[in-house]
Amino acid sequence: MKRSELENEVREIIAETLGVEPGDIVSGSNLIEDLGADSLDVMEVIMMFEDKHGVSVADDAEIATFHELVEAMAMAKATREQGHPA
Numbered sequence: 001m002k003r004s005e006l007e008n009e010v011r012e013i014i015a016e017t018l019g020v021e022p023g024d025i026v027s028g029s030n031l032i033e034d035l036g037a038d039s040l041d042v043m044e045v046i047m048m049f050e051d052k053h054g055v056s057v058a059d060d061a062e063i064a065t066f067h068e069l070v071e072a073m074a075m076a077k078a079t080r081e082q083g084h085p086a
Helices: 003-018 039-053 066-081
Strands: none
Touching: 003 039, 003 066, 039 066
């Protein structure tokens, strides 16, 4: 999956979960402060991605922005693609 495809997928999940416009989600968007998420919303987005791709985002990942969320998901996919279990 290309980086832009991953970003678009994550953007769509966030938009659907939070009821915001995909165009309002940019790299530096803070999920809580800018997009109105709470910690449960962030976990829901992560779990939706994990379930869809059979991956596991690191429990210790620090995720506050859209960019950090995409990075954590890219790392989870890379780990999975290298043959490590989810």
